[in-house]
Amino acid sequence: MNQVDYLRISLIDRCNFRCQYCMPEGAELDYILKQQLLTDAELLTLIQEVFIPVGFTRFRLTGGEPLLRPGVVDLVHAIASFPQTQDLSMTTNAFLLASMAQNLYDAGLRRINISLDSLDPDIFDQIIGNRGRSRWQNVWEGIQQAYHVGFNPLKLNVVIIPGVNDHEVLDLAALSIDKQWHVRFIEFMPIGNSQLFGDRGWVSSEQLRQQIRERWGLTESQVCGSGPADVFQIPGAKGTLGFISQMSECFCDRCNRMRLSADGWLRPCLLNESEQLDLKTALRAGVSTAKLREQVRHLLAMKPEINFKGRDTGTIGVYSRTMSQIGG
Numbered sequence: 375m376n377q378v379d380y381l382r383i384s385l386i387d388r389c390n391f392r393c394q395y396c397m398p399e400g401a402e403l404d405y406i407l408k409q410q411l412l413t414d415a416e417l418l419t420l421i422q423e424v425f426i427p428v429g430f431t432r433f434r435l436t437g438g439e440p441l442l443r444p445g446v447v448d449l450v451h452a453i454a455s456f457p458q459t460q461d462l463s464m465t466t467n468a469f470l471l472a473s474m475a476q477n478l479y480d481a482g483l484r485r486i487n488i489s490l491d492s493l494d495p496d497i498f499d500q501i502i503g504n505r506g507r508s509r510w511q512n513v514w515e516g517i518q519q520a521y522h523v524g525f526n527p528l529k530l531n532v533v534i535i536p537g538v539n540d541h542e543v544l545d546l547a548a549l550s551i552d553k554q555w556h557v558r559f560i561e562f563m564p565i566g567n568s569q570l571f572g573d574r575g576w577v578s579s580e581q582l583r584q585q586i587r588e589r590w591g592l593t594e595s596q597v598c599g600s601g602p603a604d605v606f607q608i609p610g611a612k613g614t615l616g617f618i619s620q621m622s623e624c625f626c627d628r629c630n631r632m633r634l635s636a637d638g639w640l641r642p643c644l645l646n647e648s649e650q651l652d653l654k655t656a657l658r659a660g661v662s663t664a665k666l667r668e669q670v671r672h673l674l675a676m677k678p679e680i681n682f683k684g685r686d687t688g689t690i691g692v693y694s695r696t697m698s699q700i701g702g
């Protein structure tokens with residue numbers, strides 16, 4: 375059985391972007407009320423007294439947009455300071471990163487994954503739901519600053535949407551050649567905007583690899599990480615290319631993670647909504663952390679049964695929460 379030691383923590387469900395595939399403009403989302411968010415103290419208590427004792431050592435801060443969380447630098451510092459923390463990372467859209475990168479690094483964050491779906495500012499703005507002013511330049515500066523500060527590995531996440539950014543696959547892959555940037559292609563999943571998914575469909579990692587192979591060749595490779603990416607490299611490139619193939623391949627048998635939502639629900643599987651645990655309500659009701667540890671241990675024991683099993687049908691379900699709400 376896989377060791378489950380990787381917790382993806384959603385710090386906030388809100389976002390300053392409206393990516394078409396995640397939380398499209400106009401989508402009715404029930405945001406978590408401020409009083410329902412786990413406070414910093416509650417989150418740190420859960421990490422220290424529940425998650426670390428049951429074996430979690432790798433933590434990723436995500437959202438929504440984690441840089442919108444007030445006090446995020448202090449939270450990073452606190453989590454990085456736990457002696458048991460072996461890996462602390464963040465997934466961000468980088469819009470606010472340029473001015474925060476150094477502080478985050480100084481607080482103990484060492485690696486960061488940044489979403490970048492296009493190198494064309496107009497297409498980028500179309501994907502992220504431009505509200506009047508272009509955002510691409512801020513994101514690009516955030517990436518450059520993160521690189522300059524020393525985040526390593528620095529990964530760039532791309533979701534390819536047919537007819538929108540699929541003509542940029544080679545340009546995006548080429549970012550890995552001259553710099554130690556690790557570009558990852560994520561297969562579009564029907565969570566967040568099933569209409570767009572229905573209209574556009576998705577491109578398989580193997581199709582992308584074939585394009586890249588024909589242009590430069592492709593060899594297997596490796597990069598430090600806790601996630602499900604299959605890693606390759608353009609021969610001679612400084613960085614790597616990762617493929618996260620949740621639609622075309624099954625990586626559930628090597629699943630090593632659970633997710634904690636910003637309002638304190640522990641979710642054992644991204645694609646199966648059963649057996650979630652409301653840790654915040656329990657904590658606020660005075661349930662002891664010893665009892666919560668017991669409950670989480672029980673969930674860990676059950677996780678192989680909970681892990682998603684619907685791949686063979688080629689479909690996944692309909693979900694009540696989007697990636698931004700779950701901690702994608």
Ligand SMILES: Nc1nc2c(ncn2[C@@H]2O[C@H](COP(=O)(O)OP(=O)(O)OP(=O)(O)O)[C@@H](O)[C@H]2O)c(=O)[nH]1
Pocket residue numbers: 434436463465487529531560598599600601602603618620631644645702
């Ligand atoms: N189906 C599924 N997709 C996942 C899972 N974990 C990550 N993904 C997909 O991979 C995307 C990128 O994940 P990241 O936030 O960059 O984290 P990661 O790939 O775990 O990061 P590393 O530790 O750097 O390997 C997510 O947004 C999801 O689309 C998972 O457990 N199940």
Ligand SMILES: C[S@@+](CC[C@H](N)C(=O)[O-])C[C@H]1O[C@@H](n2cnc3c(N)ncnc32)[C@H](O)[C@@H]1O
Pocket residue numbers: 389395396436437438439440465466467487488489531532533560561562563564565566567697698701702
């Ligand atoms: C939900 S976002 C949260 C962190 C941050 N806001 C960001 O965009 O990096 C995390 C990742 O989820 C991915 N994602 C969101 N919706 C998706 C979908 N429907 N299919 C595949 N990936 C998705 C995004 O591309 C992003 O890399």
Ligand code: SF4
Pocket residue numbers: 389390391392393396397437438439467489697698
């Ligand atoms: S993918 Fe990230 S940046 Fe885009 S809307 Fe979702 S949470 Fe926001």
Ligand code: SF4
Pocket residue numbers: 602625626627629630631642643644645646680681682
């Ligand atoms: S779908 Fe569920 S079981 Fe599969 S990798 Fe993601 S979280 Fe793990």
